[in-house]
Amino acid sequence: IPPAAKKIKWCFFFSLFLLQVLSSSFAEQTPCLNGFDSEVFTFKVDRPYLHRGRKLGRVLFNDCAGRGYNIYSSTDQHFQVDIDGTVELKTQLTLHKVQEFSVHAWDSEGMRYTASVRVENVDKTNHHYAQLEETKNRSINVPLLKLSRTKRSWVIPPLNVPENQRGPFPKEIAVLKTDYVKETKMIYSIRGEGADQPPMGLFTINKNNGSLYVTKPLDREIKDKYVLMAHAVAADGEVTEKPMEIIITVIDANDNKPVFTQNPFLGSVPEASPQEFEFMIVNATDADEPETDNADVRYTIISQDPPQPNPNMFIINSITGGIRVNSDGLDRENYPEYTLLIQAADMMGNGLVTTGTAVITVTDSNDHAPQFEKTTYTASVPENKVGAVVVKLPVTDGDEPQSPAWMAKFKISGVNNGGFFSISTGPNKQEGIITAPLDFEQNNKYTLLVITENEVPFAKPLPTSTATVIVNVQDVNEAPVFDPVEQIISKPEDLEVGTELTVYTATDPDTARAQTVTYRISSEDRAGWVSVDRDTGLIRVKSSMDRESPFVKDDKYKVLILAVDNVPATGTGTLVIELEDVNDNAPVVEEREIKVCNKDSVPVSLSATDKDGPRFLSSKWTNFSSKQNQVLFPMFPAIFKKDVFQTD
């Protein structure tokens, strides 16, 4: 059934009342629009008790995709809607007057549509409805609400009055009538908000003939419903009609344009974001009636500044306001910020329009690899400059300075010639510094491949920059090196002059040069005890050594030996001779003179010292008595002989 036809069918029931609806709220049809066939579906039942499973009727939804079925959802849990649109009772229900609820349906693109369903009990035996009565000679343009004498409660449909109506005012919206008028003159009055309560005088009634008026344009956004009580009293006070409740519903008009919830909207998007990446949402509200076209806002992007690298870098979800990346080419380095002029329009994009801006900051992604300034570097370094800087490799990086996407790090690729070289990042984070190894002798030229990357991974695949570094080693003469640097030997102190002590040699690290090494004794042979063979490094005793010499410390005598190459460069080695003790010193009685009396002599205590080591210190005293020796108190040196002292 075409929508218009459905409407007419509905009209027969509430004929007068509906004329108003028809004239105010129907948009023109355009070819195949998805949506419900009607905004309101009315189903009539003739009894208040409705059993479960009772079918009330069908809502019709038009999906241009022609699916033939739809998913519906009901906002009232008593009712369910089958996929063919049949509305049925899910639970049993007692329907007092009218039950209204909404049904949602989604089209094949996922858009939601809503229609109202009214279920009305038209059981005349229980409830009385205002009768809509035509008068013969009066044009039918307002509802006629007929009051009746029945004692039962009244159920009358709401009066729908569009907001923002044009004048002239007062404008008649309905006529009340009571059967008593046939018998007597009735006086009509109304009470309630909008009548005798604020906003007072919005609605008035002609007390003589029951014409109900609205005196000013209504605004749904201020108040969307008025409840009035209508009274009819006989002029002579004889009869009083039961008061009747009149509900006036203000019908929405699209009189509010959408309003952005903020302006500008601020968003940011990483430059390496993929297409379809949604990074911000804009939002507009519309004060008109929710869930209607009047408040159904759609978003569009009107313009983009700058329009580079293309004018459609972004796309907006017209329904949600979500802004997504639409194109490759975001580039913080060239276009760090975009300003979008955005529009929100109600009536699904065809109604009232508002504009705003969205400011989008493009944030850095690591989309630039650090680049060496040259692909090949040549450096020369003197050998043995330990830790010396060989070469600095500057790089450039297009990403945001001082960010991890900009800071470079370096490594030496593959064979690093035995790991001799090390590379580090310079303090400015934009250069690699290669430092020298410990020893160059093995090679005089090195080729290194250096790779640079950032401190954080690349946001997308990028070619990595490499540099070849050729290091030429400048040979420097090195002094011969003794092995070991200090040699310790143990020898008796009384070796014969000319005895061989040891062979102590040095080698020249300058293997490339074929040098000869000669040996000398340095002045650090303070006692002059040793000699060295110039060519072989053979060390001999040159003069008698003495452990007890003042040049000996802790039994050790140190000699500095020199090894000299052709250049000449001199290396030194230390020969330490540990002198083994020999009993080559007689003990000496310290008391040079003692007195002993002939008579009544008392024992005299003597002390002796010995320069030799502890091994040769313990001595025994030999008893010389005057009887055994003819000489009574000779000088002691004369009477002590070496052999009178023996070791223990």
Ligand SMILES: *[C@@H]1O[C@H](CO)[C@@H](O)[C@H](O)[C@H]1NC(C)=O
């Ligand atoms: C209908 O019109 C006639 C003459 O025009 C008038 O006498 C009569 O009162 C009208 N009826 C009503 C109900 O207004």
Ligand SMILES: *[C@@H]1O[C@H](CO)[C@@H](O)[C@H](O)[C@H]1NC(C)=O
């Ligand atoms: C009631 O009276 C007013 C003013 O005289 C008139 O405009 C209006 O049409 C009348 N209403 C009816 C229902 O006769």
Ligand SMILES: *[C@@H]1O[C@H](CO)[C@@H](O)[C@H](O)[C@H]1NC(C)=O
């Ligand atoms: C839009 O703004 C309104 C009002 O502030 C809020 O209720 C609604 O949730 C917002 N919508 C979105 C998608 O943020």
Ligand SMILES: *[C@@H]1O[C@H](CO)[C@@H](O)[C@H](O)[C@H]1NC(C)=O
């Ligand atoms: C030394 O001679 C005296 C007197 O003859 C004697 O008493 C003493 O024991 C002797 N001492 C030693 C160590 O022989």
